[in-house]
Each structure stands twice: as structure tokens, then as C-alpha cells.
Amino acid sequence: MKNKIEFLDLGQQPLANYYLTKSQIKNKERKYRLIVCFNEKNKLVSIKKTFSSKMMFNNKYPYRSSMSQTMQKSFKELSQQIKKEIKPKKILEIGSNDGSFLKNFNKDISIGIEPCANVEKITKIQKFNTIPKYWNLELAKNILKNHGSVDLVYSANTISHIKNLNDVFRSINLVLSKNGVLILEDPSLLECLKKNTYDQFYNEHIYVFSYLSLKNILKEYNLEIYKIDTLSIHGGSNRYFIKKIQNQIKIDKSVKKQQKKEKKYGLDKKNTYVKFKKRVEISKKKLIAIFEQCKSNNKKIIGYGATAKSTTILNYCKINNTTIDYFLDTTKDKQNKYTPGTKIKIKKYKGSIDKDVDYVFLGAWNFKKEIFIKEKKFIKSGGKFIIHTPYPKIL
Ligand code: JHZ
Numbered sequence: 001m002k003n004k005i006e007f008l009d010l011g012q013q014p015l016a017n018y019y020l021t022k023s024q025i026k027n028k029e030r031k032y033r034l035i036v037c038f039n040e041k042n043k044l045v046s047i048k049k050t051f052s053s054k055m056m057f058n059n060k061y062p063y064r065s066s067m068s069q070t071m072q073k074s075f076k077e078l079s080q081q082i083k084k085e086i087k088p089k090k091i092l093e094i095g096s097n098d099g100s101f102l103k104n105f106n107k108d109i110s111i112g113i114e115p116c117a118n119v120e121k122i123t124k125i126q127k128f129n130t131i132p133k134y135w136n137l138e139l140a141k142n143i144l145k146n147h148g149s150v151d152l153v154y155s156a157n158t159i160s161h162i163k164n165l166n167d168v169f170r171s172i173n174l175v176l177s178k179n180g181v182l183i184l185e186d187p188s189l190l191e192c193l194k195k196n197t198y199d200q201f202y203n204e205h206i207y208v209f210s211y212l213s214l215k216n217i218l219k220e221y222n223l224e225i226y227k228i229d230t231l232s233i234h235g236g237s238n239r240y241f242i243k244k245i246q247n248q249i250k251i252d253k254s255v256k257k258q259q260k261k262e263k264k265y266g267l268d269k270k271n272t273y274v275k276f277k278k279r280v281e282i283s284k285k286k287l288i289a290i291f292e293q294c295k296s297n298n299k300k301i302i303g304y305g306a307t308a309k310s311t312t313i314l315n316y317c318k319i320n321n322t323t324i325d326y327f328l329d330t331t332k333d334k335q336n337k338y339t340p341g342t343k344i345k346i347k348k349y350k351g352s353i354d355k356d357v358d359y360v361f362l363g364a365w366n367f368k369k370e371i372f373i374k375e376k377k378f379i380k381s382g383g384k385f386i387i388h389t390p391y392p393k394i395l
Contacts, residue, residue, distance in 0.1 A: 003041040006048060007273040008198065008280060010034035010316045015051060016202035016308035017062055019337035019346065029341060030055075034312065036201050038273045044213040045189055045273075050163065050203045053115070053134055057161070061116035062333035063308070065100040065156075070370050072100055074233055075156075078183075079104030086181050088152035092143065094135045094172075095158025099123040102130075111147060113139065118333075135162065140171035149177040156185035157234070160207045169221035173244075182223065182242040189213075190262055191236025193272065195390045198280045198316075199309035200235070210267045211238065211258040218242060227252040235366045235389065284317050287392040291323050294359050294386075301386070302357050303327035304371065305364025306334050306346045313363075313388060314342040321345070324361060328353070353378040359394070361386045 013034040020029075035048040050056070065071050079101065082088065089109060096102050096112030098119055103126075112130035114120040120132040133139050135158075143150075153172055162168050172182055189210040192200045200208055207213075215225055226249050227241035238258070243249050266272035294301055303310065306327040314320065320342040327339060328349040335348045353360060353375060360378070362368060362385050372379065379385075385395045 003039050004037045005040060005270055005273070006035050006037050007270075008036040008201070008277045010036070010198065010201060010280075010312060013202065013312060013315050014340035015056065016204060016311035016340060017056070018060075018340050019062055019306070019334050020340065020343065021337055025338050025343050031341070032203065034201060034203070034316075038270060039213075040270060042213055042216040043210065043268050044207060044217065045210070046207045047201055047203070047205070050206055053162070056204055057115045057134075059117040060333075061119055062331055063097070064119065064331055064333075065097040067330050068364075068367050068370060070233065070367055074231065075101040076104055078154075078239070082152060082154075082183075086152055088150070088181075090147065090150040091152040091154065092150045092175060094153065094155040095161070096120070096123060096128075096130055099126065099128055099130075101154065101156065102128055111143065111150070135171060136164075136167050137171045137174070140174045144175050149180065150175050151177045151180040153180065153182045154185075155183070157187075159184055160186045160209060161204050163206050165207075165217055169218065169223065173221050173223065176244065178244065179247050180244070184214075184240045184242065185231070185233075185237055187234050188230065188236045188238045190265055190267060193265070193267070193276050195235055196276075196279050196283050197235050197309075197389050198276075198283070199307075199312040199388070202308050202312045204308060209238070210262050211240075211255070212262050212267055214240060222246075224251075225255055226250070228254045228258045230254075230258070233366070283388060283392055287313070287317050287386075287388050288319070290386055290392055290394060291317075291319055291361075295323060299358035300325060300356055301359040301361060302353070303339075303344060303361045303363050304353070304375075304385075305329060305362065305367065306331075306339055306344075307363045307366075309366075310361075310363035311340050311342075314339060314344070319361075327363065353383060355381075357383060359384050359386050365389055 012031045014029045091110050093112045096114045115134045117132040123130040189208045224245050229239040231237045303324050306329045321344045324344050326345040326347050330349045334346045
């Protein structure tokens with residue numbers, strides 16, 4: 001497309017959330033070239049190529065939002081705010097995962113959409129009204145027919161995972177009542193660039209939104225952002241409060257503030273992305289050097305939090321099971337499997353880091369605060385963490 005500029009090439013990458021069983025590690029993995037683009041016209045940052053939704057989000061999906069206290073707390077606080085300020089009679093969540101957000105609401109007023117049937121089963125068992133389908137126009141029509149319109153649509157870390165934004169927003173527009181509110185929450189492009197978190201790019205993150213790009217897209221569907229909360233979640237996310245244009249809700253000053261910040265940083269300029277690419281390349285060299293230094297001193301390195309994000313880092317920097325002995329992770333569906341592409345074993349987290357470990361690569365760097373509190377003993381006894389953001393260093 002003529003407005004799209006390819007600014008970052010993160011090399012051959014596997015499916016970020018496809019953890020391999022022991023028998024699968026011998027097989028050749030499906031890979032794609034992870035190239036990140038900037039659209040000069042609508043300011044949207046996206047990846048050039050990805051896998052089909054069916055390959056990415058199916059009944060083997062391992063991610064559970066409930067694995068972090070930080071996320072649970074954030075969802076709880078938001079639900080309290082929603083009950084107080086919006087007072088919805090009916091709510092719809094797109095991408096309800098294992099119910100970390102929905103569980104804060106009365107089952108009678110909430111509907112969840114979760115296409116990964118293995119994850120959706122968790123909320124179904126708890127008698128939540130969840131539907132194991134992809135969000136699209138056909139589903140939106142069915143919901144409207146069977147339940148009527150909804151006055152709150154919430155979606156965290158999901159819309160950026162759906163390629164067809166036209167279908168996404170037409171469908172939301174259809175189910176959202178006249179005075180309804182749409183709340184979207186996704187990683188912030190501004191924070192991603194500032195913190196050099198290039199690992200926010202992987203096959204599931206088709207888009208990393210900025211206010212500047214999202215506002216342009218929403219306008220086409222008669223939708224408008226009226227408030228933005230900036231969150232520390234996932235290394236910096238934006239929570240966008242959105243309304244139908246004709247709805248008279250006052251535009252909060254947080255919108256202008258975000259616009260100013262993004263323009264000042266240059267999120268609407270090609271050169272900003274060229275500079276980011278250079279920083280990413282430096283970051284790669286520095287991270288590799290840290291690992292090499294630790295290894296040459298015969299230190300034992302493990303990983304903590306086998307994240308989708310770390311798939312990008314490990315494959316881009318070519319760090320594999322010869323450098324990292326194993327990963328620790330609390331997610332049952334990841335344990336005893338191997339990291340995509342780099343084949344590092346994932347072990348069950350049993351409450352602490354083994355005494356013989358010298359360095360821990362923090363895959364879940366976005367939960368650093370929570371993890372550092374948990375691993376006080378390891379830190380006190382001299383254990384160190386390796387982190388890549390805002391630049392690679394040992395902590
Ligand atoms: P976390 C996933 O990305 C995929 P990932 C998805 N595309 C997305 O957008 C984000 O989530 C929201 C583990 N852990 O949340 C649990 C511990 O072991 O950064 C998880 O496996 N101990 C939908 O995978 C991983 O780390 C802990 O104490 O990049 C965290 O994954 C904590 C806090 C986490 O998302």
C-alpha cells in the first residue's frame with residue numbers, strides 16, 4: 001500500500017503463544033517475517049503479516065489474564081468506576097478470557113465474547129453468559145436480536161488483535177445503544193517507543209494504537225474518544241472512553257493532553273519510527289552482550305514469565321536453550337512445554353527461584369513490581385534480573 005512505510009524488521013518469528021510439547025520440538029515450526037509498518041495517512045502502526053485468527057486463537061490458547069494480581073486489581077478498580085459513573089444495565093466484553101473483568105459484574109447483565117473455547121469454558125462453568133465465537137458483524141446481529149443493545153462495551157487487549165477493524169467497529173456500533181460507552185484498553189504506542197519495548201510487536205498484536213491513529217479510525221464509524229486514562233499496565237496502556245459522535249458527553253481535557261504528548265514526540269512523523277528502529281538494533285546488541293558476559297562467567301540464567309512478548313525478543317536476538325536453562329511460569333497450559341522458536345523448557349513456578357540461579361531474564365517485565373515483591377528473597381541473596389527496557393541492563 002502506498003501510504004505504508006516498513007520501518008522495522010524483527011526477523012523470522014514463530015506463533016508467539018504456541019508453546020511446543022516435547023514431541024513437537026523436533027518438527028519444523030511455521031514462521032513469518034515480523035515487519036512493522038507506519039501508515040503516513042492515518043498514522044496507524046501495524047505489522048505487515050500475521051497468521052489467521054483460527055491459528056492464533058483456538059481451543060489451545062494458553063494465556064490467562066488472571067495470572068497477575070496487577071491485572072485483577074486493575075479490572076476490579078475499573079468495574080467499580082463503571083458501576084459508579086456509567087451505571088450500565090447491560091455490558092458486553094469482547095475478549096473476556098478467563099473472566100478477570102466479567103467476574104466483577106452481575107451475571108444477569110453481562111455477556112462475554114471469547115473465541116478460545118478452552119478459555120471460555122472457564123467462565124461458562126461459572127455460569128457466565130459467554131460465547132465462544134469471534135467478534136464480527138454476524139455475531140453482533142445475533143446479540144442485538146437476542147439481548148437488545150448494550151450500554152457498555154469493554155475490550156482490553158483484544159481489538160488490536162483483530163485484523164478487520166472495519167468489521168470490528170461496524171459491529172460495535174450496531175450493538176452499542178445511542179448513549180452507550182465503548183471502553184478500549186491497549187498498549188500505548190507512545191510508551192512502547194519511549195521504553196523501546198519492541199516486543200509489543202508479535203503476530204497477535206496486529207496494531208499498536210496511538211490516540212492519533214485510533215481517533216482517525218473511529219471517526220469513520222461515527223465514534224469519538226472523550227476521555228483517556230493512561231495506565232501503567234503492560235508497560236503503559238491507554239484506556240480510551242469512546243462515544244457515538246452525536247452523544248453530548250463533554251470531551252475531557254485528557255484527550256487534548258494525549259494529543260499534545262503524541263505530537264510532541266512525533267508519532268505522526270516517519271522519522272520517529274526510523275529513530276526507533278535504530279534504538280531497537282542497539283538494544284539487541286546490548287542484550288546479546290549481557291547474556292554473553294554472564295555465560296562467559298559460567299553463570300546460570302533462567303527466564304521468568306514465558307510471555308508472548310519474550311517470543312519476539314528471544315527469536316530476534318537468537319537467544320535459545322543454550323543460554324537460558326529454563327523459564328518459570330505460573331500458567332498451567334505453558335508448563336512442561338517449550339518456548340516457540342527457541343525451545344527453552346517452561347517449568348512450573350513453585351513459589352521461589354532456585355538457589356543455584358544467578359540471573360533471571362524477566363520475560364514478564366511488565367509485572368516487574370509485582371514480581372520483585374514476590375522474589376524479595378532471591379534479590380536479597382544476591383540474585384540479579386536481566387531486563388531489556390528501557391535499555392538492556394542487569395538489576
Ligand atoms: P503477559 C498476552 O501477552 C497475550 P503476554 C495477548 N496478546 C496480550 O495482549 C497480553 O497478554 C495482554 C507469567 N507470570 O500478561 C504469566 C508468572 O509466571 O505479560 C504469563 O505467562 N509469574 C493476549 O504473554 C506471563 O508471565 C508472575 O508473577 O506477553 C505474563 O504474560 C506473573 C505476574 C506472571 O502477556
